[in-house]
Amino acid sequence: MICVSKKKSYLKSQNLKIFGQGKLNGIVEISGAKNSALVLLAASLLTNEKIVLHNVPRLTDIEKMCNILRNLGVNVIEKNNKLELDSQNISIEELPYELVKGLRASFFCIGPLLSKFGEAKVPLPGGCNIGSRPIDEHINGLKALGAEILIEEGIVKAKIKGEKSKLIGTHLKLNCPSVGATETLIMAASLAEGRTTIENAAREPEVQDLCQMLNKMGAKIYDSGKEKIIIDGVNKLGGCIHKVIPDRIEAGTFLITAAATSSSITISPVIPNHLEAVTNTLQKSGSKITIKGNSITINPKELKAVNINTAPFPGFPTDLQAPFTALMTIANGESKITETIFENRMNHVHLLNKMGANIKLNKNVASIKGVNTIYGMDLIASDLRSSAALIIAGIIAKGSSRIYGLEHLDRGYENFESKLKILGIKIKREFVERGFTNKEYKISSNTDEIPKTRAA
Numbered sequence: 083m084i085c086v087s088k089k090k091s092y093l094k095s096q097n098l099k100i101f102g103q104g105k106l107n108g109i110v111e112i113s114g115a116k117n118s119a120l121v122l123l124a125a126s127l128l129t130n131e132k133i134v135l136h137n138v139p140r141l142t143d144i145e146k147m148c149n150i151l152r153n154l155g156v157n158v159i160e161k162n163n164k165l166e167l168d169s170q171n172i173s174i175e176e177l178p179y180e181l182v183k184g185l186r187a188s189f190f191c192i193g194p195l196l197s198k199f200g201e202a203k204v205p206l207p208g209g210c211n212i213g214s215r216p217i218d219e220h221i222n223g224l225k226a227l228g229a230e231i232l233i234e235e236g237i238v239k240a241k242i243k244g245e246k247s248k249l250i251g252t253h254l255k256l257n258c259p260s261v262g263a264t265e266t267l268i269m270a271a272s273l274a275e276g277r278t279t280i281e282n283a284a285r286e287p288e289v290q291d292l293c294q295m296l297n298k299m300g301a302k303i304y305d306s307g308k309e310k311i312i313i314d315g316v317n318k319l320g321g322c323i324h325k326v327i328p329d330r331i332e333a334g335t336f337l338i339t340a341a342a343t344s345s346s347i348t349i350s351p352v353i354p355n356h357l358e359a360v361t362n363t364l365q366k367s368g369s370k371i372t373i374k375g376n377s378i379t380i381n382p383k384e385l386k387a388v389n390i391n392t393a394p395f396p397g398f399p400t401d402l403q404a405p406f407t408a409l410m411t412i413a414n415g416e417s418k419i420t421e422t423i424f425e426n427r428m429n430h431v432h433l434l435n436k437m438g439a440n441i442k443l444n445k446n447v448a449s450i451k452g453v454n455t456i457y458g459m460d461l462i463a464s465d466l467r468s469s470a471a472l473i474i475a476g477i478i479a480k481g482s483s484r485i486y487g488l489e490h491l492d493r494g495y496e497n498f499e500s501k502l503k504i505l506g507i508k509i510k511r512e513f514v515e516r517g518f519t520n521k522e523y524k525i526s527s528n529t530d531e532i533p534k535t536r537a538a
């Protein structure tokens with residue numbers, strides 16, 4: 083299923099200037115997980131009591147989600163990385179498209195609103211430009227739980243069928259272990275009548291974090307992290323205090339950057355078993371990994387080519403495929419990287435080739451012949467994880483680079499350049515005096531043209 087998004091790259095007036103051939107050294111603090119925090123924010127809609135979330139990363143995606151909640155009437159108080167959420171006065175107004183566009187996680191609101199109020203109207207979600215990203219698993223699951231769903235003019239309108247005021251627990255089997263669908267259905271089922279089982283459920287740590295928080299709120303969810311999750315619906319959920327788990331994708335990005343620059347660093351706090359597929363792969367490619375409590379130290383020795391296939395957790399995460407591809411461009415030997423989760427997640431490949439990498443792309447398989455050197459240049463990132471890959475490439479490269487498209491990076495990496503700076507990388511955010519129009523950049527939906535449009 084190959085689907086190339088027609089969405090244009092958004093160009094802003096900021097870039098990261100990176101002086102290449104950098105080295106990292108020291109300890110880096112890992113932020114809270116974006117993908118956990120987003121769904122936990124939506125879960126706060128399930129109760130009238132206060133939810134306090136700690137370790138919430140300050141990211142544009144989180145800000146957007148808070149604005150969506152505010153629009154529904156949630157009182158959101160932000161204090162550094164702590165958020166207090168009070169949903170006692172919410173209404174089920176239709177969410178404005180302007181607020182939800184570009185944030186796939188906005189769709190998470192449908193489960194809590196439907197199970198709490200019996201109806202919900204949520205626009206079809208946007209999100210990263212990495213594939214068609216259907217929502218059929220969410221919709222089919224909600225229907226099986228007793229919702230009537232209509233999609234009209236881009237709005238998903240869900241209502242509990244008949245005179246009933248509650249969703250009814252049932253047996254669900256997902257066709258693919260979708261993270262988002264598993265989370266939507268868990269939230270919906272937590273206030274349903276009776277037992278729901280979800281087979282072929284996603285086992286990602288963020289799903290487990292959601293279940294942990296819901297259980298603190300009084301839900302009865304068993305076996306999260308397993309392939310079959312059981313949810314016994316309850317009448318009411320209460321408030322709680324919860325700390326978001328560390329971001330395994332941010333953590334993996336730093337480990338990969340260290341491996342790419344033969345640098346020893348320690349990342350902390352992390353939950354090492356969330357990163358097992360990544361640390362195992364880094365070990366195979368020549369790095370020494372030392373795990374001590376909630377920290378991981380990497381000592382790269384040599385950089386050997388290794389093959390990866392992305393896979394649902396506990397497999398190698400698709401969110402680290404682009405950064406790992408950047409690493410393999412300078413590895414010794416040939417590697418094959420196969421993207422199995424998303425159909426359009428190779429946006430970085432042609433850009434890495436522009437920098438001097440030798441990658442042949444055949445659909446979702448990138449065959450990489452390691453080269454000695456790649457060269458810095460000005461590039462435009464077109465999705466979140468490829469922006470991290472380009473920054474890693476800029477750090478490895480000879481010469482300097484400017485990476486544009488930071489609106490993607492800022493969605494998912496908290497203080498990325500400050501953290502890199504602390505580790506010793508020469509990197510700075512530049513603000514050019516004015517933004518560029520699409521015309522000036524000669525933007526095309528043919529992504530091959532993007533690298534030709536070098537930044538001014």
Ligand code: UD1
Nearest residue numbers: 117187215216217218219220258260261262263401423424
């Ligand atoms: C979440 C993460 C994202 C990560 C992805 C896979 C969030 C906010 N985002 O995205 O960072 O890359 O998991 O680990 O948590 N699919 C369907 N029908 C559906 C739903 C999904 O066919 O109804 C397909 C998708 O097209 C994709 C695959 O399932 O091919 C996995 O998607 P999914 O796990 O749902 O990803 P998200 O929840 O969108």
